[in-house]
Amino acid sequence: MTDSDALFGANLVAMVTPMRPDGTISEPGLAALVDHLLATGCDGIVVGGTTGESPTLTDAETARLVSAVAAQSENQARVIAGVGTYDTAASVRRAREAEAAGADALLLVCPYYSRPTQAGVVAHCVAVADATELPVMLYDIPARAGIAMTASTLIELAGHPRIRAVKDAKGDLFEAMSVMSQTSLAYYCGIDELNLPYLACGATGVLSVVGNIVADRNAELIRAVRVGDLDTAQAIQRSLIPLVDAVMRTSPGATMAKAALAELGIIPHATVRLPLLEAPAQHVAQLRDALAMLRVPAS
Template identity: 70%
Template sequence: MTTEQLFGTNCVAMVTPMTSDGQLDDNSLGRLVDHLVATGCDGIVVAGTAGEAPTLTDAETEKLVAAVVSRVDGRATVTAGVGTYDTATSIERARRAEAAGADGLLVVCPYYSRPTQAGILAHCAAVADATDLPVMLYDVPARSGTAFTPESLTLLAEHPRIRAVKDAKGDLYEASTVMSRTSLAYYCGIDELNLAYLAVGATGLVSVVGNLVADRNAALADAVRRGDLVSARRIQVELLPLTDAVMRTSQGAIMAKAALAEIGVIDTAAVRLPLLESPPEDLLRLAVATSNR
């Protein structure tokens, strides 16, 4: 299968709907999945950063993946975030995700302990060896504290199940270099740079703002593929206020939930500590951007 078939191209880093008392909200989850598919999302990333993965228990993550797989019912791919700073835990989560029906795995560069590149290579290979699912690496040094080097990505690309990179590093030259040296498919993980990554050859997007406007992301990507950069730039400019409100006001998961609650897709904007819901001034800014989406 092609990488596009494995993971999709217009992917969304889905938030995890919760009730006001912090429990998983099954009803809102179903509506959110239907909303994402209806607006053109062909790949849903579950239990990633936007899904508040660090606050989810293993059991909750498994339940979440299974529920999304069931609701999607083949209409989009489901990639499960399973990476942690502990290899054994990541392997167990990968196996649980496979059992729950996930189509692929998202594996972040191990965080907090800041391993050497040799340790990162061993960690990712061990997780990739644990199941038969394709793996998308997640390069996000602003959160993990450690980045994949181009040399490490080139070596990891030799693993038959490591097929893609979600790049939230923002180094377009490095991304272009790795793409030229390997068969790894790149997915932009920084909404502010969606157009730039697509223009240098990214396969697709893993977007937080896509929780709200997957259809606009699809139009942006389609314009780039057609070589219509005039239209692509216009769409990018139109999305700037919403992207700014969601990604640069406080935190993507917080603001995406607030916007989804505002338009009635999910019941509440509840998040789990250490995240806090948006203050009134952020909600006002978001409401203006959402009304013009």
């Protein structure tokens, strides 16, 4: 086990937020999903991230989710709370609420929409990291944030004692290797399509949407890379291509992960909140075919 495994886990899942047909949070669905994630080898559960529909969750809902997941996981998995927004004061408040609710770590997305300077990104991240005693994982996702965390920004932020990791959804493998070579930041792949390349380049683990469905396969992939069994790792990644394609390249990942979990009987409903819509029939059909190819058993 690495130091980063102890802080965040290695096989992390960006957990969806189960909802009833009326859009309220489904507590039975949440409990069943957490049981499923723990049973399939997830050792880090991200609560209230983008896949959890963070833009449409209230602060109170996010804190309640963190508290419920922390209580149920009983230290079997690290609970990482998504607290980032485009408002530094709001992000600081969410970080403190997450700490009080029992989170083990924080996930801090690059401030989006406002398009701050890199100096502003640094100041934002430092303010949130200074707000609690929890370790922080930065989330670099320029496709959603509108800007990237540059290599120099990541290197500067690595000097903060509580900023310990990066969820990289940028896809620049050379930059990732460069930052890893110059810092002690642990990297987690945030692009399911590239889990194997990131792990092979030195990433500690994955932070996966598809892991909602097949965290056990991701665990096998991580183990194979760590022991140097590239043939097995390649076989696992190839077997996951149809599912990754169905979940990540059709409707939004949160929508498709919920559809898959509902298909498998793990959560009762595939409800999402607007502006997301439930998956159309053709996307669900592709998803069913992918699940059948993997022979994922229903709950």
